[in-house]
Amino acid sequence: MKKISFKLGILFFVLIIGMETILFLSLYVSLVNDRIEEEMNQLLARGNSHRDVLETNYDRPTIEHVVMMESKAETDVVITDQDGNILYFSNNIFQTARKVTKSRTREIPHHGIVLQKNWENDSHISTVSPIHINHKVKGYVYMFQNTASLHTMIFKLKHHFLITGIFSLLLTIIAILFLSKVITKPLIRMKEATEKLSKGDFSVRLQVNGSDELSQLGKTIQTLANDLEYLKKGRKEFLASISHELRTPLTYVKGYADIARRPDIEEKEREKYVSIIYEEAEHIQKLVKDLFQLAQLDENTFQIDKETVNVCSFMSKIYEKMLPAFQIKKIRLIHHCDTDLEINIDLKRFEQVMLNLLDNALKHSEEGTTVLFEVIQEEKHTKIIISDEGIGIPKEDLPYIFDRLYRVDKSRSRTGGGTGLGLAIVKEIIEAHRGTITAESVLGKGTRMIITLVTS
Template identity: 50%
Template sequence: MKRISIQLGFYFLIVTLLIESVLFVLLYYSLVNNRVNEEMAALLKRGNSHRDVLEKYFDKQTISHVALMESEAETTVVITNANKEVLAKSNEINTTIKKHIEKMQTRTDHDGAIIENHWKTSNYICTVSPIIVAGKTEGYVYMFLGTESIEDMVNGLTRQFIIAGVITFLLTAITIFLLSRLLTKPLLHMKHATEKMSKGDLSVSLTTSRNDEIGELTSSIQTLANDLHYMKTERSEFLASVAHELRTPLTYVRGYADIALKENTSPEQRLRYLSIIKDESD
């Protein structure tokens, strides 16, 4: 027989896990997207910062200095002229970077743009910031960030969510188990009490301090047990009294009958005793 605490806890656990799973998935993807967007925004901001410097001093020394600043960073900067000819680069560029530069549209807003954001399928995310001097586009600042760093960040978030999910599952299971036991404990006591009552044992004692429906049910069962015990006691006393009242006349009747059956009893006495028996029976 399945215990109600197990069934109740199982149903609560399933519903709670479904809700928590949906919330965890939504939170996970929201955090991942926010972190990726932050990385892209930071990359674009870094490119715009270099662009602002180059717009003030667009010469070989400044261009080389900007490239040197990025040489030890995770990012790669490529500075080109208006015809996309490379003027300086912080690291060696591969064919993938060259393709991103070539496919970039020549008309770009001064605030820059993200030209590759598919971090799951591409080796880089990249941005471009146009260098505009005296209203004329003199070149572009390309910023590249390998998607390995983003994947590492996402994997770190995934591990944290898995650990948090396991801990949440354990805490949820323990909490639901304790709550289900707490909720069903009075019901189990009432079950045992009604089983005793069904076997004729009315000496049950149910106490509760609850003011809810379970408390009312406990009080009702205790009242029923008390009433049945009172009725059983009253019935026993009534039957004992009736038996006593019946036993006294019958004792007399039996005594007179024994005397009447004796051989030495005269006919007159026998008739008198039979008359007494008749009167007692009426």
């Protein structure tokens, strides 16, 4: 397979050489025509100049002086009478002049005309200017120029164009080689980067500057590499966390099951170990259930069936369901809803969100504190805020609390409760409702969870 730099180089070469050839040919033809036209005009102007002199002094000495002047020039002059008979001529132009003077058949204007223009095939180009004396034609001044000088001039012009063309070709090749490398270098780097990505190596670093399409492509590939690297790292951490989460309760289950199987153990003690085994089995079941929910959310198979719900009525039912648990721990639960707003939500899923958030507030609050959840309406948005006066969340942990299996309590104690997946599921469900959830917290003072939903 040919390299892209070679293909681009060939493409640029063909395009540029094509354009240069057209421009050079156009310029060459234009210059040749202009130079020939200029020579003919100069020859005609020279004939008109002699004609003007003769019209002033039409006598033998003046005519001989004109002929003598042209004898020392590259041009030749022929002077005829009004009938075309040659009276005077310079050098060896007589034979050529006879053919030209006898072939004239039309009247010549006073400003003169060019008689012979075919410089490529004829031996001479010529002009004629009439001599008017007393408003009558007295004779004619014919001017001749050998076309050999014109051919020499054109040859030199071709030579200059050839040298310029070769020089331009070399410069074009150098420029194309440079430009093709400049253009293809970032493409090659991107190709190498994508090959690394395809092999699972996400440590790609592309130094991209600028804002053109290539730069944007490079930035996109770099963003993709960063995202894949983050996902790879997150996957490793997730698998390690899941392994830990499963290993711990399974260790308890196995350990206590071994003890419970002993024949010499008392029945009361056996019941105690069986109870622990049951609790750990429930913990595993909850973990697997949460993982299954997250898998459904990731695969977009998590069904959200919205219905129109009166928000105050919905919050009142949540309050009644959670109040006994708060009363047992002697924590005040306050519910505030001053609007009769209706929102479109999945009743079952959103109840799961509220119970999860209130359960977290309950776990991390002390006796005698207050937990408040309220509904606030703001133009096109509805906010549901759960505030507690609990232990709070450290500032460095706050950005990560919605990550999967992230725990503020790094000890992962069995009695700490939870699987570390609850808030991740909450976030996914809320986002499936096209809403957002944010957290505000001050360590030692409490936490606020803020759900924002778009009011239809």
